[in-house]
Amino acid sequence: MNIAVIGAGYVGLVTGACFAELGNHVTCIDVDEQKIKNLQQGIVPIYEPGLDAMIASNAAQDRLHFAMNLNEMSMLPNIIFIAVGTPSDETGLADTKYVLRAAEHIGASLNDYCVVVDKSTVPVGMADQVAAVIQRELDKRVSPIVFDVASNPEFLREGNAIDDFMQPDRVIVGLDSARAKQILLDLYVPILRHPERLYFMNIKDAEMTKYAANAMLATRISFVNEIALLCEKMGADIEQVRIGMGSDARIGPAFLQAGCGYGGSCFPKDIRALIKMSEQHGVDPLVLNAVEVRNHLQKQFLFNKIKQIFGEDLSQIKLAIWGLSFKPGTDDMREAPSLVLIEEAMQHGAHMMAYDPVAMPHARQIFPQTWLASNQLVLCDHQYDALKEADALILVTEWKPFCYPDLAMMKHLMRRHLVIDGRNQYDPKQLRAAGFEYYGVGRG
Ligand SMILES: NC(=O)c1ccc[n+]([C@@H]2O[C@H](COP(=O)([O-])OP(=O)(O)OC[C@H]3O[C@@H](n4cnc5c(N)ncnc54)[C@H](O)[C@@H]3O)[C@@H](O)[C@H]2O)c1
Structure with missing residues (x-):
């Protein structure tokens, strides 16, 4: 199939690379000119295990391309994925302006039926808005082209994204057109070892499934x-x-790490x-707020633990921090707990030495010069450099090199x-026996 993916971020690049790996022709489109130039030269903007190699091999096979515009595609797409960011706006709602701009671009470029x-x-309800914007742009061109809009929320986990994409637990697709259903069935069936895990539903059900799933995990x-x-x-x-809790079959062990x-x-x-959506629709989000x-x-x-141990004035204290990314396997530091810790400790005068196996280039850009x-x-080059003269080691992200x-x-x-x-990574008995003071999260 010929596929376009609009937005060459985490989701867009993984989606594009994986579909190309499966033999499709894929073009990843992004408005960020430098990102596209870099990708064309094989420079991948994110760290994701296996992604660099997959992008390189598919680009070399001429199956994966990068462009700034749909019109640069040599073949008309059967499917266009929208994978742009939807960050919080100032009210907390998802900011959909990037999605709507992508829809405008699609409407202005579409030359044949596509999903x-x-x-x-x-x-x-966003799919309706996307469809309206595309139709508006087609009307401007007095174009008779028809299209369908579907919802296919992504569930990949950063750090494990390629496996999650290639061997998904399930694929959720919301749509209301038999033509689109056949195209997406053809696209996904080769990936799914259990085709019954491809769930078709109404578009709004699919859109809500994504939010509900993330909210359940966060809960x-x-x-x-x-x-x-x-x-x-x-x-x-x-x-x-x-x-004990996780061994109950009704509960299960996942997402129960303190x-x-x-x-x-x-x-x-x-x-x-x-x-915000709940509030807008008159449902008091009691659980979600909590x-x-x-x-x-x-x-x-x-940081509270540090204050308990060292007091408010940390000007004479050196803290070693292991792990900056929000979780292992990624260099993504968006809303990472490390940021809160470092900001607080900074304000109390602490000196900090931090190390992360892959997030250091990002960290150099994120923290104030x-x-x-x-x-x-x-920002240290080696995990043990961060420990020199330190008064405490704080493990924030449980990367494998910190395990032993x-x-x-x-x-x-x-x-x-x-x-x-x-992250309750260490055995308190072992550390105490080795002469360390040890504090975990909720360990008695
Ligand atoms: N990152 C994840 O682990 C993950 C997992 C599941 C779902 N999602 C969802 O997928 C979406 C994308 O997330 P992400 O982390 O990949 O975002 P990202 O910030 O990494 O990438 C978004 C990309 O879209 C580009 N872009 C913005 N507007 C554009 C436009 N009009 N045309 C072309 N490109 C445009 C940006 O330049 C950027 O490169 C979000 O809605 C997110 O919630 C993310």
Whole structure:
């Protein structure tokens, strides 16, 4: 098939590369000229395991192209995916202006029937707006071309995106046209080892499914974080409790790890958008509000622990931070718990040395240059460099290289042998036996 993907970000690039890998001809379109130029030269703007190689091999096979405009495609597309960002607007709702601009561009460029598929996470009812904008642009050209709009929300996880895309648990497609259904069936059936996991439904049902799924996962995280706080006060260990809870077949173990809160480009903005949508439609979002408030507080957990241990004035304190990305496997730092910790510690005068296996280039752009120039925040080249003379190590992101730290080296490098484990990654008994003070999240 001939496919266009509008938006060459995380979702767009993974979608484009994977469909090309399956033998389709794909063009990824983006308004960011530099991004497109870089991609044409094989420079991939994000870190995602396996993505660079997949893009390179499909570009070399002439199946994957990058352009700024649909008109640059050599063949007319059968399917156009919209995979642009839908960040929060100032009210908390999803900002749909990028989706609507993409729709305008489609309407202005369409030369034959095609299915326009919303992959971006969009408010319920957005497909109708996308269709109206495309039709408006076609009318301007007095064009008789027909098209269909479908919703195909994306569920990939950054850090595991290619596997998630190639072996999805399920694919959700919302549509109301038999012609579009056949095209999407042909597109997806080769990916699905269990074709019954391709769920067709109404468009609005598909749009809502994405928000509801993210909200459910965020709810589990906030719930377990709240239980962890209670465990800490009452002498129970959340690590045992979550295993006990998760072994109940009705509950299951996924998304029950206590930690320093969820971040990333999806959960926070999608929960905010769902809260706003609820309010707009007269539904009091009691559960969703609680999920968000708990997460906001949980992101302050690590800094509160530091204050408990060192007091308010941190000007003589050096903190080592392992992990900056919002989760392992990605360089994405959007709404990462590390940002909250570093900001708070900065305001209290702490000196920080931070290391992340892949997010350092992003970190250099994100943090204010004044912090870096003054050396109050030092971005280190190696995980053990961050420990020199440190009064505490704070594990924020559970990257694999942090799993089995060299405890002897840590003792040698650190001024105070103190570990604050924001992901309950370490065995408290082992660390204490090695002479470390240890604090986890909800560990009695
Ligand atoms: N990142 C994830 O893990 C993930 C997972 C599932 C769903 N989603 C959803 O997918 C959507 C895309 O997310 P993302 O993380 O890939 O975003 P992103 O910010 O990484 O990329 C979006 C891209 O769209 C481009 N763009 C914006 N307007 C454009 C236009 N009019 N024409 C062409 N390109 C345009 C931007 O330049 C950018 O490169 C969002 O709605 C998000 O909620 C994201």
